[in-house]
Amino acid sequence: MDLSNLKPAKGSVQSNSKRVGRGEGSGKGGTATRGHKGAKSRSGYSRKIGFEGGQMPLQRRVPKFGFTNINRKEYQGINLDTLQNLVDEGRITDTVDMKVLLENGLAGKNELVKILGRGELKAKLKISVHKFTASAKQAIEAAGGEAVTL
Numbered sequence: 001m002d003l004s005n006l007k008p009a010k011g012s013v014q015s016n017s018k019r020v021g022r023g024e025g026s027g028k029g030g031t032a033t034r035g036h037k038g039a040k041s042r043s044g045y046s047r048k049i050g051f052e053g054g055q056m057p058l059q060r061r062v063p064k065f066g067f068t069n070i071n072r073k074e075y076q077g078i079n080l081d082t083l084q085n086l087v088d089e090g091r092i093t094d095t096v097d098m099k100v101l102l103e104n105g106l107a108g109k110n111e112l113v114k115i116l117g118r119g120e121l122k123a124k125l126k127i128s129v130h131k132f133t134a135s136a137k138q139a140i141e142a143a144g145g146e147a148v149t150l
Contacts, residue, residue, distance in 0.1 A: 075131060076111040080139055081119020083127075096127040098150075121145070 021032035034041040050057045078101070086092040091104055101107040115127060117135030121143045128148035132140070137147045 073112060075114035076107045077114050077116045078106050078129075079116045079118040080121040080136055082106065083115075083125065084119060084121050084123065087123040087125070092123075092125070094124070094126060096125050096129075098129070101129070115140070115147070 018028055018033065019026060020028040023029045031041065039045050050059055052058070083092065083096065086104060092100060098107065098109075098113065101113060102109055107113050112131070113129040114131040115129055115133065115136040117133045117139060121139050124144040125140065126146040126148065127140060128150055130150050132147050132149065140147045
């Protein structure tokens with residue numbers, strides 16, 4: 001390596017930038033590529049997000065509808081077949097509580113958990129979570145397990 005073959009790192013030099021507003025001789029002086037007159041040619045111009053040139057913007061054309069219940073409880077659903085897979089892999093043994101679900105990435109630490117009835121459960125498990133569907137509770141007890149509501 002010598003001075004004849006030194007090059008800057010790839011991507012560190014950007015030579016395609018236009019130097020606008022640096023005098024007439026540059027070819028980009030005068031209006032500095034902004035055109036003549038109008039709001040976009042002025043300094044300090046900023047367009048509102050969603051501005052459609054004075055046309056009624058989309059967020060005002062589309063009507064509001066529905067309502068959001070502020071007291072809604074959102075549950076993280078976990079199906080029986082998911083629990084059975086974890087038993088088959090040896091990641092769950094006999095008890096399933098929030099700590100176990102957290103370790104296996106099935107629920108967050110502040111989430112409410114509901115066991116759902118998809119799939120079948122063959123293992124005898126003591127499951128303690130916030131809620132169970134009727135079919136899930138029935139399947140857990142049919143497998144010899146126990147469903148404990150927190």
